[in-house]
Amino acid sequence: MQFVIITGMSGSGKSSAVNVLEDIGYYCVDNMPPELIPKFANICSQSDGKIDKVAFVVDIRGGDLFLKLQDTVKQLQGEGVSLKILFLDSSDDVIVRRYKETRRKHPLDEVSYGNIRKAIETEREILRPIKAQADFYIDTSRSSTAQFKERLYSIFLGNNEFMxxxxxxxxxxxxxxxxxxxxxxxxxxxxxxxxxxxxxxxxxxxxxxxxxxxxxxxxxxxxxxxxxxxxxxxxxxxxxxxxxxxxxxxxxxxxxxxxxxxxxxxxxxxxxxxxxxxxxxxxxx
Known part of the structure; x- marks a missing residue:
């Protein structure tokens, strides 16, 4: 079984990544609490191969639950689960522009008192440890939709045993x-x-x-x-x-x-x- 954790900055393209992974056969779960991932992995292991590729989006929307992600990763790796972490990022200016275009609130909007740049700064600091553990890092600041899709195809299709x-x-x-x-x-x-x-x-x-x-x-x-x-x-x-x-x-x-x-x-x-x-x-x- 193959497990992928998709995480990264809000507004960096995690939803687009989910769409691509679903197209290539991954069972995708959005906004998954980290502590539930091992339980879900156990369910998948009992599916007789019906679910063999799973992607979880785990990010700052989970609030305090997100802080358990590193412990979950360590637990899964200790159990021998095939796990990869995909970290998506974008420049501050691009993230600000994307939020202005969609008119959505940043998940840390309230704690940053509506200051989008302060929210981005806070999120970067929270994500720093998991970013350091990522197997794959993609900066989507200047990527077109086609380039982003091609990049994900390159990573997740084919023989994953090699770099x-x-x-x-x-x-x-x-x-x-x-x-x-x-x-x-x-x-x-x-x-x-x-x-x-x-x-x-x-x-x-x-x-x-x-x-x-x-x-x-x-x-x-x-x-x-x-x-x-x-x-x-x-x-x-x-x-x-x-x-x-x-x-x-x-x-x-x-x-x-x-x-x-x-x-x-x-x-x-x-x-x-x-x-x-x-x-x-x-x-x-």
Whole structure:
């Protein structure tokens, strides 16, 4: 049996995550009190395989009951239950905007006296311990619905015995990559943006890709980065990490970062790793 606990910041997309997991066969329970999860797991174990994948949304709406989540996780792990924690997050500004658009109250609205930013700050502090235990972390601030859905498919479909490696590119001018485990800045390399015939192309185009990697410093940097990543992956796997996010950033997220993300992803694919590649800002102006 597979159990997933979906938690994270209010307004970060937990309802959307439930919809995706239901589509791929998970039995989903929203706003589940943590102390009831082991009892529900026992019921599922007696269902003769009829319920073999379950996702629970557990968040701050549970009030004081939510504070029992860490104890519940420890209990389930001690009983040998296959359990993964998915933590969803978004930037403060995005969460504020989403609440304004929906006109809903934040779960901590009363204790924060209607101050949405104070509510967000308080929630972050409460969630800090469970965030540190998460197997999967997704920042939905800049993700489209399609990108979010694809990310969840990548995590929860297929062989879950191996670490998922997400290789991403981004542009610093659109914001740093907050969910990256390994974030590399490749703005030190010559920029194709200043080459007229390459300016409006991306690292997915062969002439841009070849241009970026034509410089000796780019070749040396790529070699050193792949050596470092190759060394680190087994260490992460040894520690039981389920997801590794490797991000490459340049100024606009179209040329150098895309090229390096593609090159490293291809290197990792050849070694048999499960790879998903995303170019966050490739279509941004």
């Amino acid at each position: 998922h490696i997400d290789v991403q590119s981004f542009g610093f001018k659109f914001g740093a990559m907050s969910e990256g485990d390994l974030v590399f800045d490749v703005r030190c390399l010559p920029n194709p943006f200043y080459v007229p015939e390459l300016k409006n192309k991306t690292g997915l185009d062969k002439d841009v890709y070849d241009y970026v990697l034509s410089f000796d410093e780019a070749k040396v940097l790529l070699g050193k980065l792949t050596d470092l990543i190759d060394y680190l992956i087994p260490l992460y796997e040894k520690e039981g990490k389920s997801q590794l996010v490797i991000a490459f950033g340049c100024t606009g997220g179209k040329h150098r970062s895309v090229t390096f993300a593609e090159a490293v992803a291809e290197h990792l694919r050849k070694q048999g790793h499960r790879i998903r590649i995303t170019h966050r800002d490739i279509n941004n102006q």
